[in-house]
Amino acid sequence: MENVTIRMLAEKLQLSTATISKALNNSHEISEETRKRVQELAKELNYVPNPYASSLRKKSSKTIAVVIPEVADSFFAEAINGIEAVAKEKGYHVLIYLTHENSQQEQAILNDFQSGRVDGILISVTMETAASEHGLAHLSKELPIVFFDRVCEELPTARVTTNDKEAAFIATRHLIERGCRNIGLLAASQQLSIIRQRISGYEKALKEAGLPLSPNAVTYYTNDTVGNYKKVCETLRQHRFDGIIATTEKLATSVYEACETLGIRMPDELKVVGFSNLSTARFLQPSLTTVAQPAFEMGKTAATLLFRSLKNNHFPLAHQQVEIPSQLVIRQSTAV
Amino acid sequence: MENVTIRMLAEKLQLSTATISKALNNSHEISEETRKRVQELAKELNYVPNPYASSLRKKSSKTIAVVIPEVADSFFAEAINGIEAVAKEKGYHVLIYLTHENSQQEQAILNDFQSGRVDGILISVTMETAASEHGLAHLSKELPIVFFDRVCEELPTARVTTNDKEAAFIATRHLIERGCRNIGLLAASQQLSIIRQRISGYEKALKEAGLPLSPNAVTYYTNDTVGNYKKVCETLRQHRFDGIIATTEKLATSVYEACETLGIRMPDELKVVGFSNLSTARFLQPSLTTVAQPAFEMGKTAATLLFRSLKNNHFPLAHQQVEIPSQLVIRQSTAV
DNA sequence: TTGAAAGCGCTAACAA
DNA sequence: TTGTTAGCGCTTTCAA
Numbered sequence A, B: 001m002e003n004v005t006i007r008m009l010a011e012k013l014q015l016s017t018a019t020i021s022k023a024l025n026n027s028h029e030i031s032e033e034t035r036k037r038v039q040e041l042a043k044e045l046n047y048v049p050n051p052y053a054s055s056l057r058k059k060s061s062k063t064i065a066v067v068i069p070e071v072a073d074s075f076f077a078e079a080i081n082g083i084e085a086v087a088k089e090k091g092y093h094v095l096i097y098l099t100h101e102n103s104q105q106e107q108a109i110l111n112d113f114q115s116g117r118v119d120g121i122l123i124s125v126t127m128e129t130a131a132s133e134h135g136l137a138h139l140s141k142e143l144p145i146v147f148f149d150r151v152c153e154e155l156p157t158a159r160v161t162t163n164d165k166e167a168a169f170i171a172t173r174h175l176i177e178r179g180c181r182n183i184g185l186l187a188a189s190q191q192l193s194i195i196r197q198r199i200s201g202y203e204k205a206l207k208e209a210g211l212p213l214s215p216n217a218v219t220y221y222t223n224d225t226v227g228n229y230k231k232v233c234e235t236l237r238q239h240r241f242d243g244i245i246a247t248t249e250k251l252a253t254s255v256y257e258a259c260e261t262l263g264i265r266m267p268d269e270l271k272v273v274g275f276s277n278l279s280t281a282r283f284l285q286p287s288l289t290t291v292a293q294p295a296f297e298m299g300k301t302a303a304t305l306l307f308r309s310l311k312n313n314h315f316p317l318a319h320q321q322v323e324i325p326s327q328l329v330i331r332q333s334t335a336v
Numbered sequence C: 001t002t003g004a005a006a007g008c009g010c011t012a013a014c015a016a
Numbered sequence D: 001t002t003g004t005t006a007g008c009g010c011t012t013t014c015a016a
Helices: A006-013 A017-024 A032-044 A053-056 A074-090 A103-115 A135-139 A164-177 A193-208 A225-239 A251-262 A295-311 B006-013 B017-024 B032-044 B050-060 B074-090 B103-113 B134-137 B166-179 B192-209 B223-237 B247-262 B297-313
Strands: A063-068 A093-098 A119-124 A144-148 A156-163 A183-187 A218-220 A243-246 A269-276 A291-294 A321-324 A327-329 B064-067 B091-098 B120-123 B143-150 B158-162 B182-187 B218-219 B243-246 B271-275 B288-290 B320-323 B328-330
Touching: A006 A017, A006 A032, A017 A032, A053 B032, A053 B050, A063 A103, A074 A093, A074 A103, A074 A295, A074 B091, A093 B074, A103 A135, A119 A295, A119 B320, A135 B158, A144 A295, A156 A164, A156 A295, A164 A193, A164 A243, A164 A269, A164 A291, A164 A327, A183 A225, A183 A251, A218 B182, A225 A251, A243 A251, A243 B243, A251 A269, A295 A321, A321 B218, A327 B328, B006 B017, B006 B328, B050 B134, B064 B103, B074 B091, B074 B297, B103 B134, B120 B297, B143 B297, B158 B297, B166 B182, B166 B271, B166 B288, B166 B328, B182 B192, B182 B223, B182 B247, B243 B247, B247 B271, B297 B320
Parallel strands: A063 A093, A063 A119, A119 A144, A144 A156, A156 A321, A183 A218, A183 A243, A243 A269, A269 A291, B064 B091, B064 B120, B120 B143, B143 B158, B158 B320, B182 B218, B182 B243, B243 B271, B271 B288
Antiparallel strands: A093 B091, A291 A327, B288 B328
């Protein structure tokens, strides 16, 4: 069986393709009767419109891109859930692109979007991304872009984050309240503004408690899991911290691994808070006190903003800076 | 700046659009010189081809669909990684669709693919999917489809699974060796062939050990996390199993939760093996003995098969039944 | 309320 | 080696 086209419907019904098109799109220019006739035949012949013909003509693809560093991370996985929920509701399709924390790859992906392949972009940038030299600024003039979680602060477009600074502040204060006096912070990257926010919240808490801000208490990591693990070991060995803030899920896991290797007992010798959405956090040994980010909500909100802008050109994306608070979930890794 | 098209290049260079098109596609019909001229101008003007025009004309979209029940599951997340790696290498785009274990939604998604939106499909079906009454059979005549993990055995197309039966056999035997005599199996669904495989491996191990096959030792679950948790509690309370095989990651987590609630001590009172790719399995309390599925490899293999078929129509997809073995990783949840 | 016609940007026969 | 031409399937003026 040939693919059914609008032309075939037109011939069968002795109507023009224009009429068919309008009827299928429920145009009110069309009489109720013909509309019904057309739609019935369409259903009967199992007509499915060719999306690419439509996209070509309308210059819109009903497709958005989600660009993220990785998918095997419960934050991003949940965020995708949120995005997908909204996209499905709006009848949009979701292209997914992984950057693997590599800004070159990210760049290449973004370049492709010049083509009109997608109507809008949801992105959480890599640890290496520096917005300035980034095609992102250019792209944002052609397409609506919404950042979620890992934003570029320099770019005047919508951003959905959690309350990174305050969450880190609260987490650090919690450690202090639990008796920690020498608290280290494991940072994912110098580049990321959300990490800078977290550091700043951490510093604020130390200052308020009158604790010194030792020079090497903040250490930085890359995308190299094995290298990171080694560096965590090194850091823990050198500094003899009594408290740790791990700013990513993977780093939190590395702390468990390092403690196992080094024979450091949590929480007695080291108390740990992790930024993490791990569903297993409560079953870890010891259960992990987490800064639980509203991943699903963030994805959903970001997508909602994007679709609002897609629906209405004049929607001021640049003014949308949504912050959704995280929750400190206290467990055994910070027990006294 | 207007969008640069092939026509604009043609005018600037005083050539025909046909020549431009061929030059850009590195056709050998074109002289080296004009090819260079064209490509240079293209680069200079930052020409980006319109993918939808090309798709419409060529009837191929350089896009594949990945249809999965959920993304917040380490198996599927890793599988996506594998798929994405191959897709990126081949220059394909990846549309992602979540069915949320709902075969109606799955159906709706699959229906859309009649449109030619994608060139091929990678799918892991829902717990409810019954292949027979399923549009899948119909679709598979129009598009190459590769199943991974959750396959439809009835459909004559490529399948990538792990050695479900044997892995379950080994896992069960392991429990028996560790002294279990009353082993329950938590099954995700009656419908899924991979679950039936796992059950059959489990039964085989019991039989070989001369253990009875008690009627309610296999319990079935749905997509309702809360409901499942309750049912797990109920099951554990009623049966007083000394060993459990959890056939999905989520069910394994539910066992931890249920044990906590019921005050059952793992591994003393209950030994547990979970089919799971949780990166935190080794840090759980107790660390979880897992059947670790080769998720990344399975995704990669499935994608590779799909692309092979895309490249070569005559590639006999139906004969590709790849099985990649899982690994039993023994940890404290099955300690004596 | 319907239809004729043009065209979205590209590719592929076929001709030159 | 290059160009002419037609057309992928749809939407959208504009005219009837």
